[in-house]
Amino acid sequence: MTNEKMEQRLASAVEKTAPNDVNGVLSRCDERKGTVIPMTTKKTTKKRWTTLAAACLALVLLGGGGIFYQQAHAVASVVSLDVNPSIELKVSRNEKVLVCTPLNEDAKAILADMGGGADLKGAKLDVAVNAIVGSLVRNGYLNSISSAIMISVEDNDTARAEKLQRELTSTVDGVLQTSEAKASVLTQTLTQDAGLAQQARENSISTGKAALVNRVLALNPALKFDALAKLSVEELKDLAEAGAPAMPIGTDKAMDIAAAAFGKASTAKMAYSAVDPELDESPAHYEVEIKSQTGEEFEYKVDAYTGAILESKREAADGTEVPVVQPSKPAASGDIGYAKAKSVALNHAGVSENKAYDLEIELDDEDGRLVYEIEFKSGGMEYSYEINAATGAILKHEAEIDD
Amino acid sequence: MLSMLMTTEYAPAEERRELQRLLRCIAGNDRDALAELYRRTRPAVYGLALSYLRNAHDAQDLTQDVYVQVWDCAAQYRPTGSPMGWLLAVCRSLCLMRLRREERQAAIREEEWDAIPAQECGLDADERALLQGALARLADEERRIVLLHAVTGMKHREIAALLELPLPTVLSKYHRALKKMRSCLEGDDAR
Numbered sequence: 286m287t288n289e290k291m292e293q294r295l296a297s298a299v300e301k302t303a304p305n306d307v308n309g310v311l312s313r314c315d316e317r318k319g320t321v322i323p324m325t326t327k328k329t330t331k332k333r334w335t336t337l338a339a340a341c342l343a344l345v346l347l348g349g350g351g352i353f354y355q356q357a358h359a360v361a362s363v364v365s366l367d368v369n370p371s372i373e374l375k376v377s378r379n380e381k382v383l384v385c386t387p388l389n390e391d392a393k394a395i396l397a398d399m400g401g402g403a404d405l406k407g408a409k410l411d412v413a414v415n416a417i418v419g420s421l422v423r424n425g426y427l428n429s430i431s432s433a434i435m436i437s438v439e440d441n442d443t444a445r446a447e448k449l450q451r452e453l454t455s456t457v458d459g460v461l462q463t464s465e466a467k468a469s470v471l472t473q474t475l476t477q478d479a480g481l482a483q484q485a486r487e488n489s490i491s492t493g494k495a496a497l498v499n500r501v502l503a504l505n506p507a508l509k510f511d512a513l514a515k516l517s518v519e520e521l522k523d524l525a526e527a528g529a530p531a532m533p534i535g536t537d538k539a540m541d542i543a544a545a546a547f548g549k550a551s552t553a554k555m556a557y558s559a560v561d562p563e564l565d566e567s568p569a570h571y572e573v574e575i576k577s578q579t580g581e582e583f584e585y586k587v588d589a590y591t592g593a594i595l596e597s598k599r600e601a602a603d604g605t606e607v608p609v610v611q612p613s614k615p616a617a618s619g620d621i622g623y624a625k626a627k628s629v630a631l632n633h634a635g636v637s638e639n640k641a642y643d644l645e646i647e648l649d650d651e652d653g654r655l656v657y658e659i660e661f662k663s664g665g666m667e668y669s670y671e672i673n674a675a676t677g678a679i680l681k682h683e684a685e686i687d688d
Numbered sequence: 689m690l691s692m693l694m695t696t697e698y699a700p701a702e703e704r705r706e707l708q709r710l711l712r713c714i715a716g717n718d719r720d721a722l723a724e725l726y727r728r729t730r731p732a733v734y735g736l737a738l739s740y741l742r743n744a745h746d747a748q749d750l751t752q753d754v755y756v757q758v759w760d761c762a763a764q765y766r767p768t769g770s771p772m773g774w775l776l777a778v779c780r781s782l783c784l785m786r787l788r789r790e791e792r793q794a795a796i797r798e799e800e801w802d803a804i805p806a807q808e809c810g811l812d813a814d815e816r817a818l819l820q821g822a823l824a825r826l827a828d829e830e831r832r833i834v835l836l837h838a839v840t841g842m843k844h845r846e847i848a849a850l851l852e853l854p855l856p857t858v859l860s861k862y863h864r865a866l867k868k869m870r871s872c873l874e875g876d877d878a879r
Contacts, residue, residue: 303748
């Protein structure tokens with residue numbers, strides 16, 4: 286039996302054994318009860334979804350009507366979609382996709398379940414764009430309110446380019462509205478330009494993105510085309526709006542810096558991380574969110590130009606903010622001792638020793654680091670702590686109702 | 689190839705819109721919408737409940753509780769989130785509450801995997817072997833991941849988010865689980 290078959294059979298078995306008693310449910314739903322259970326809120330709702338920004342950048346580059354893609358005689362227009370993945374679609378006069386090309390590694394991942402783009406050949410342009418944007422959303426590229434997708438249409442027939450652009454914008458808007466995505470949509474129409482196309486190909490980006498890079502370069506000629514080409518559309522857009530004062534460090538570098546700080550602050554492994562460029566804020570920074578496997582959340586603001594950590598926040602699994610423990614020097618790999626560990630935990634919980642009962646302390650080796658695990662109960666609550674045996678720093682703490 | 693692409697692309701989006709619409713109606717006291725939601729999603733909710741509670745009887749009970757809970761708090765659903773993800777988060781939260789309650793009552797709960805309901809439900813031999821025999825060999829989390837993947841059609845990424853596990857963990861457990869299940873079925877065939 287193939288895996289797929291096995292899953293199908295399993296699904297049908299569950300379907301058959303699942304209860305089917307709608308009346309039983311409805312009979313219990315007469316009056317609305319006021320009970321509310323705490324729900325694990327999705328990460329996305331925590332962010333600041335305040336406004337749905339729809340920045341529209343209409344950049345019309347006229348002139349330079351050089352002919353290129355000579356061999357593809359049927360290509361009427363070239364549509365590119367840029368987020369960080371860059372995807373180029375060559376389209377015929379009747380809006381059918383002739384070729385779909387991933388222009389960078391990120392784009393290959395996006396097109397992975399579409400035969401690397403080959404499956405889109407022959408599809409109507411709007412169907413293909415719908416599929417691609419769906420995949421971008423699923424891969425988390427468009428989830429942040431500040432993320433941006435740029436649609437560029439290159440066509441020497443300006444009227445057709447504008448018509449296509451309008452259609453595509455509404456297609457993309459449609460996909461974004463039915464998903465959690467809150468990205469802004471940037472659009473531009475370009476006339477085909479051999480020089481721009483050349484520059485784009487050399488840097489594995491679309492001509493649309495190359496045009497945006499050139500706009501940033503026009504503001505600050507000291508920056509480098511190839512370095513800018515690696516930034517996302519969102520970063521380029523914000524950089525252009527901020528007047529391109531310097532070269533940002535990029536999301537990867539910002540992540541590295543935050544990950545290093547996280548490594549010093551916590552022994553837990555990373556469970557989730559996300560970087561959000563905030564180049565349009567002052568000071569411009571990258572916001573890095575890291576969630577550890579123990580449920581703690583860290584937030585770092587990394588200066589976009591210098592890489593300095595501007596701010597760090599730490600939130601325990603129960604939502605209380607923990608003062609960021611400065612990484613204290615390993616005190617000659619010393620051991621603070623049971624008594625000290627106990628008093629750290631009790632002090633933190635605000636529980637005096639004679640009020641605590643069922644107290645257990647264990648010294649444990651966690652990935653080469655000695656940790657005191659302390660558990661006790663008091664006042665109807667159950668507390669548990671993990672304390673660094675060398676420094677006395679609280680690595681983890683939890684308190685729950687004991688009943 | 690393209691038709692396959694379209695079903696994987698479009699069906700979930702439509703389904704999602706429909707579920708969102710139903711939740712909105714439920715928030716507005718529409719009982720028919722609740723019945724429709726139940727009809728569409730009961731296998732997914734039951735599958736997840738089964739993976740937590742380990743026996744068909746409890747899982748059937750809890751499935752009903754989930755929809756009563758949905759009726760009571762549909763207004764809390766925000767249309768920015770996945771409706772299926774929300775529904776399953778409600779289910780998971782009720783399962784965990786129930787397990788915690790039982791843990792307190794009986795010190796240890798080590799119940800055997802018992803996925804076949806007492807009443808007749810027309811399972812064939814293969815389905816029986818999978819649901820009872822093969823799943824019994826899995827660890828709790830493996831079972832949960834396989835059931836979610838098979839029954840809800842959720843992506844591994846969404847499963848990871850729901851279960852609060854890292855994606856690589858979900859992927860490796862998923863593959864290991866399928867391997868175990870296959871070897872169990874093949875072993876049975878050989879007998």
